[in-house]
Amino acid sequence: MIPDFCIEQIANSGQCFRITQESANLWKVMAFRQVLYIRCIKQGIYEFDCSPEDYRDIWENYFDLKRNYASIKKRILELDDPYLKMAVEYGFGIRVLKQDLWEVIISFMISQHNSIPKIRGIISKLCEPFDGVFPLPHWLRCYEEDDFAKLGLGYRSQYLSSLVRSVADGRFDLERLKKMQYPEAIEYLKKFKGIGDKVANCIALYGLHLMEAFPMDVWIKRVIQDKYNGFLDISKFDGYAGIVQQYMFCYERFLQRG
DNA sequence: CTGCAGGCCCTTA
């Protein structure tokens, strides 16, 4: 029994694109060159199909299981915000995943102005030639813009091919980025074509695990417009803004789509 | 056939 954990909510939370539902109670998680099957035994009870070592070394970290979400929820509820209360109750099993940085960068570059099913499709096609493993930067070195375009990337093709080149020539340094704090990381990321404020914040949150990050997508903007009269002070979510964003995002999509 | 999807870039004032 893992507290505050629901694989279905996580899979549909829009932060990752390689968790798929295989059958009613079976989920396939692809990350870090690994495949993990998670079976839902009954409500809230899960079985991870992996060794204790892999659980400890990979998946516990990936699913952010060491973080105490109950205490974060408590702090959010103490803000006495009726909308957030509903959002937290709805998304009880959401966790902000600690994903691979490079995969997050590429995934969210692709995500702009695209729908989730299409993003999933493109990423799946991108991984196909590499046996389903998300390609490392240098695996893509021989890719031309046209090769990316064939995946259905449209005008984003040039962003990807340009970024892959930047990694190759050392202008884009992943290891250096990993050491950066929030403001510096955002500034660094936005220097590259195809990464604006929203995508940079997604990368900071999901790839660098910086909890100050607060991606402002159309859903969040809509919430702020409709529920907060156009202004929301996120500085009060000190140290867990990114998690609040995730609750808001999922709840808003639920409200809009039913 | 239009409109639009979890933005970004570039050009104007």
Added chain:
DNA sequence: TAAGGGCCTGCA
């Protein structure tokens, strides 16, 4: 520095 048009593609 804020606002607005255009953008690949696929699907409703």
